[in-house]
Amino acid sequence: MEALKQKIRDEGIVLSEQVLKVDAFLNHQIDPLLMQQIGHEFAERFRDQGITKIVTIEASGIAPAVMAGLELGIPVIFARKFQSLTLKNDLLISKVFSFTKQSESTIAISAKHLNSSDHVLVIDDFLANGHAAKALLDLIGQAGASVAGIGIVIEKSFQEGRDLLESEGYRVESLARVQSLQGGKVSFRD
Amino acid sequence: MEALKQKIRDEGIVLSEQVLKVDAFLNHQIDPLLMQQIGHEFAERFRDQGITKIVTIEASGIAPAVMAGLELGIPVIFARKFQSLTLKNDLLISKVFSFTKQSESTIAISAKHLNSSDHVLVIDDFLANGHAAKALLDLIGQAGASVAGIGIVIEKSFQEGRDLLESEGYRVESLARVQSLQGGKVSFRD
DSSP states (O other), X not given: OHHHHHHHHHHOEEOSSSOEEOTTTTSSEEOHHHHHHHHHHHHHHHTTSOOOEEEEETTTTHHHHHHHHHHHTOOEEEEBSSOBTTBOSSEEEXXXXXXXXXXXXXXXXXXXXXXXXXXXXXEEEEESSSHHHHHHHHHHHHTXXXXXXXXXXXXXXXXXXXXXXXXXXXXXXXXXXXXXXXXXXXXXOO | OHHHHHHHHXXXXXXXXXXXXXXXXXXXXXXXXXXXXXXXXXXXXXXXXXXXXXXXXTTTTHHHHHHHHHHHTOOEEEEBSSOBTTBOSSEEEEEEEETTTTEEEEEEEEGXXXXXXXXXXXXXXXXXXXXXXXXXXXXXHXXXXXXXXXXXXXXXXXXXXXXXXXXXXXXXXXXXXXXXXXXXXXXXXX
16 A cells, blocks of 8 residues: 555654564544545455455554555454443453553453354554564454454565464455564565 | 434443443444534534634544544644554653553553644544543643543433533533433433
């Protein structure tokens, strides 16, 4: 997706050979028009797949997921990273280790919003080692729902996430695939 | 906003005289079409005010804020509730006590995304005692930016949030004003 790649070139900050910071338009400040374009692109790639729900994870997955949900005309569920007073019973629970935060967190989805008749598109902002996506797939599996595929805004192709997910038979669609962050420069794949 | 009130009547769950659960369309599962209508309504109420940025707080504020940002053609910043590896320097910081979670958390905005030339619309999902809004206003004040007003999806009018904010001169626009949750029933104001 060229508009996204150009935005990454213009406003992304390479913090290290592993870390690309996109706080200017995705992870902290959000560019709503770009999110709309991203939602449109996800919808184009997964239209006519019989998808009934989008599942993402708070907080940075929400904007692209809601825009895709608007285009596809389906609800979005965001997995929560902690339990709150109003969300306690009938929870599906999984664990995810965050490299960025160097800590494990529990993520949860209410069982009543997802069931075996659902066909799910998973959307997330980044794909790196695949841990967050795997935890979301675990929750969806617990609900007995099926998975249409995984839509990623920015893939770090030099990490193992895509291989891991594809080896388990999942379709992965990434809108920007970062080949390398070497030399402080973002290089894209294809 | 009638479509929102109807959704609350149909899918809101009254957990107690204080707690209205709207996990079916706002706080956990999100209805993207309703969010678009909410964004449109906020934009109508605050158009032509010279607003340059929307500020909200993760996670449930993001969807309505991004839809409003799309309508107004301006960026959205969501305050984060914790620090991450990629967001450490030049942070504006405030504290907010959550009644729901019975704990205090630190919220933060990167100083580089907000400055004294900004005129800000604050958007949040709920207004109850006003603590979250006050913390966001504190961050905006630290940045030297001005405030056009506060847009709230659901106001619990039986709590003191609106009075607190109005007494300090802020304009508060709530799309649904809940008068009472007594008897397990949602009653709206006006």
